[in-house]
Structure formats: C-alpha cells, structure tokens
Amino acid sequence: MLLRPLLHGQGVTSCRLVRAYGVLTSQRRILQAQCCEQMSLAKVDEARYGEQLSAKADKLREKFADFSLPELEVFDSQTEHYRMRTEFRVWHEGPDLYYIMFQKPAGDSSKAHERVRVDQFPVGSKLINELMGKLMEEVKEHPAVLKEKLYQVNFHTTVSGQAMVTMIYHRKLGAEWIAAAQKLRKVLGACPSSSQPSVHIVGRSRKQKVELEAAHVIETFTVDGRQLTYKQVEGAFSQPNGGMCEKMLAWAKRMTRGSSEHDLLELYCGNGNFTIALAPNFRKVVATELSKASVAAAEFNLEANDVTNVSVARLSAEDFTAAWRGKKDSRRAEGLNLKEHDLRTILVDPPRAGCDEQTNELLRDFENIVYISCNPDTLHANLQRMKETHKIRGFALFDQFPYTEHIECGVYLQQRQ
Numbered sequence: 517m518l519l520r521p522l523l524h525g526q527g528v529t530s531c532r533l534v535r536a537y538g539v540l541t542s543q544r545r546i547l548q549a550q551c552c553e554q555m556s557l558a559k560v561d562e563a564r565y566g567e568q569l570s571a572k573a574d575k576l577r578e579k580f581a582d583f584s585l586p587e588l589e590v591f592d593s594q595t596e597h598y599r600m601r602t603e604f605r606v607w608h609e610g611p612d613l614y615y616i617m618f619q620k621p622a623g624d625s626s627k628a629h630e631r632v633r634v635d636q637f638p639v640g641s642k643l644i645n646e647l648m649g650k651l652m653e654e655v656k657e658h659p660a661v662l663k664e665k666l667y668q669v670n671f672h673t674t675v676s677g678q679a680m681v682t683m684i685y686h687r688k689l690g691a692e693w694i695a696a697a698q699k700l701r702k703v704l705g706a707c708p709s710s711s712q713p714s715v716h717i718v719g720r721s722r723k724q725k726v727e728l729e730a731a732h733v734i735e736t737f738t739v740d741g742r743q744l745t746y747k748q749v750e751g752a753f754s755q756p757n758g759g760m761c762e763k764m765l766a767w768a769k770r771m772t773r774g775s776s777e778h779d780l781l782e783l784y785c786g787n788g789n790f791t792i793a794l795a796p797n798f799r800k801v802v803a804t805e806l807s808k809a810s811v812a813a814a815e816f817n818l819e820a821n822d823v824t825n826v827s828v829a830r831l832s833a834e835d836f837t838a839a840w841r842g843k844k845d846s847r848r849a850e851g852l853n854l855k856e857h858d859l860r861t862i863l864v865d866p867p868r869a870g871c872d873e874q875t876n877e878l879l880r881d882f883e884n885i886v887y888i889s890c891n892p893d894t895l896h897a898n899l900q901r902m903k904e905t906h907k908i909r910g911f912a913l914f915d916q917f918p919y920t921e922h923i924e925c926g927v928y929l930q931q932r933q
C-alpha cells in the first residue's frame with residue numbers, strides 16, 4: 517500500500533485503505549499533484565490519461581468558444597515521474613514516522629481535509645521517490661538528532677538529476693544536527709538517479725536557516741537544440757513539471773520568432789525561465805518580477821547563459837504599470853531606460869489570479885501578447901478586453917498537472933490591422 521488516508525483527529529489509531537478512489541493499478545492509488553503551489557491529491561490511472569487530456573482540451577475549447585480560435589495545440593505530459601518538486605508533512609506515530617499529505621475526502625468537498633499517508637509518490641521524479649525512502653530510513657536511524665520534532669520535508673529535484681531537500685523542524689538546529697545532515701547529504705547523493713555526490717540540504721526552524729551546501733539546484737532544459745541552465749532557488753517559483761516546461765518554452769519561442777527588430781517586455785518573469793529562452797528572438801528584453809530571490813536567480817541565470825540583451829528589475833506588475841503610465845515614480849523602472857526600447861511584444865505569466873486590472877489594460881498597448889496561464893478562468897476574463905483589438909493566433913494546452921482538473925495554457929495574440 518502506497519498511500520493511506522488517516523483519521524483526521526488527535527493521534528492516529530486507525531488507518532484505512534483507499535479503495536473508494538477506484539484506481540486501476542494496485543501500485544498507483546492516489547497521487548499528489550500540485551498546482552501553482554496548491555496541494556491536492558489526484559487519482560492516477562495511466563490507461564485513462566489520453567481520455568482525461570482530451571476532456572481537458574474540449575473544456576478549454578468550449579471555454580474560449582466566444583473567440584475566433586486557431587487549432588488548439590495539445591502538449592501531453594509524461595504519465596509518471598513528471599513532478600520535480602513536492603512538500604510532505606511528517607507524521608509521528610509512537611516510534612514510527614512517515615510522510616503525509618492532505619486531501620478532501622472523495623465526493624464531498626464540504627468535509628475537512630483528511631491526512632493521507634504517502635510512502636511512494638509515482639508522479640514525483642524518480643529521484644524524489646528514491647530520496648523519500650532513503651531519507652526516512654536515515655531519520656529513523658538517528659531519532660535523537662534527525663527525527664526529533666521533524667515537521668515537514670520538501671523535495672526539489674531537476675531533470676538534470678540535482679536535488680535539494682528542505683527539512684523543517686519545531687526546534688533549534690545545532691552542531692549535532694549539522695554533522696548528521698552532512699552525512700545524510702552523502703547517503704542521499706548515492707541514490708541511483710542523483711547526478712551529485714551529495715545533495716543540498718536546507719535545515720529550517722523558527723528564525724533559523726542552515727544551508728548545506730546551497731539553497732538551490734541547477735536545472736538544464738533543451739530548447740531549440742540549445743542547452744539552457746537555470747538556478748532554481750529554495751522557496752521561489754519554478755515550473756513543477758520539468759518536461760512540460762521545455763515544451764512551453766519551445767512553443768513561446770516559436771510563437772515569437774521573427775521579432776528581432778524590436779523588444780520584449782516580460783512581467784512575472786520568475787527566475788528568467790522564459791526570458792532566457794526567448795531573448796535570442798528579440799533585440800532587447802525588459803523583464804520584471806516581484807520576488808527578490810527570483811530576481812537574483814534571474815540575474816544569475818542571464819549571466820550563466822551568456823544572455824546580454826536583457827535588463828531585469830524587481831518590480832510588481834502593478835508598480836511597473838503605474839510607472840509606464842506615468843502615474844507613479846519608480847527608481848527601478850527609471851533604471852530600465854524604457855524610452856530607449858521599442859517594446860512591441862509583451863509576455864505575462866501571472867499567478868492564478870491573473871493580471872490586475874491596470875496590467876490587463878496595459879496588455880492592449882502591445883502589438884503582440886504572449887499570455888501563459890495556469891487558470892483558464894482568469895485568462896478568459898483578462899482576454900475580454902483584447903477581443904476588439906487583438907486576434908488569437910496561437911492557442912496551446914500544456915498538461916502540467918496530469919490526473920487533476922488543472923489546465924495550464926498559452927495564447928499568442930496579435931493586434932488586428
């Protein structure tokens with residue numbers, strides 16, 4: 517049994533098997549999938565993957581039926597081992613402990629979340645699965661130092677085989693913990709899918725962060741035959757489905773080909789994921805992002821990939837828009853020398869809530885718009901404003917989150933003549 521829901525209450529005295537989910541294979545009953553940092557559990561049935569993806573495509577076409585649409589391009593995912601990162605709470609039960617996640621009971625969304633035991637996690641990368649077991653064995657071997665008050669474990673892996681594990685405690689971490697965690701790094705590095713001799717471990721407790729040896733991983737994606745490297749930082753956003761991310765980058769690059777006479781504005785740029793892949797398509801690029809850690813990662817990534825035509829600034833989309841409209845002074849926006857640019861294409865990849873009202877209005881100023889969205893509802897609402905002025909030229913479904921309801925998609929719009 518891989519995953520078991522546990523009684524939600526004090527202590528855990530009884531576990532029951534999850535037959536109710538009706539999953540076909542005995543090994544894959546319930547899996548976790550995470551959408552935009554939001555945890556949920558999903559049924560996995562590889563045999564029905566194609567059918568589920570077709571249903572998502574139909575839903576998306578229907579949702580956008582009020583637009584004149586080109587053919588929808590549908591990009592399928594690996595059906596297992598596609599998630600590069602995940603978070604588990606740790607449940608202590610007497611001398612035992614194991615990973616848990618939370619999910620709503622099937623068929624009744626009004627009920628409280630229930631705990632689900634997770635011993636293996638087939639939607640997670642192979643490396644996550646290897647690390648999960650090894651880490652738990654080691655923690656049990658060293659109850660006083662690694663196990664005591666361990667509250668949560670986050671795994672972040674890459675297609676390139678790197679890994680970072682964050683262990684969160686309800687107690688201060690001292691020299692003894694550091695020594696034990698250093699040994700654990702090597703044990704985890706010996707996992708067959710690891711490309712590092714020892715993985716990075718970050719220890720956290722209240723007001724304390726211990727980095728062994730770093731709080732990031734280096735991902736490698738291949739886009740258009742070009743190898744791109746990305747520093748992905750602990751706690752900052754990175755696309756969860758690595759294989760799908762490569763497909764998204766290739767699609768956006770294809771959509772914006774032939775733009776080398778003018779410049780790109782990108783909002784919500786994260787660690788420079790799209791920025792670095794698309795920069796060769798443009799003369800110059802201006803990219804902005806709210807998170808300080810992501811901006812620092814983006815700067816690192818530009819240098820690591822020898823990208824020299826991009827300026828990055830830490831600015832919220834709201835502040836950038838206000839500065840663009842001349843409604844607010846911003847030293848950071850001034851530093852971007854916007855007047856020296858010929859910004860005709862805009863790329864946005866906002867959180868689930870979509871673009872705020874002003875930023876949404878700003879999109880209309882641009883000849884070309886690339887909008888990447890993890891929420892078709894907010895995308896559809898945001899695009900209403902563009903109906904009269906722009907036409908959808910490219911439309912894609914990226915199946916970032918197989919076996920869940922979640923849909924990631926991209927649209928490419930061009931101004932009407």
Ligand SMILES: C[S@@+](CC[C@H](N)C(=O)[O-])C[C@H]1O[C@@H](n2cnc3c(N)ncnc32)[C@H](O)[C@@H]1O
Binds near residue numbers: 753754805832834865
């Ligand atoms: C869906 S992620 C996309 C990041 C990046 N494009 C990528 O592919 O990795 C959304 C990003 O928007 C940033 N963000 C959230 N709210 C923002 C805001 N109001 N202004 C600018 N960036 C924001 C987040 O920090 C996150 O990096």
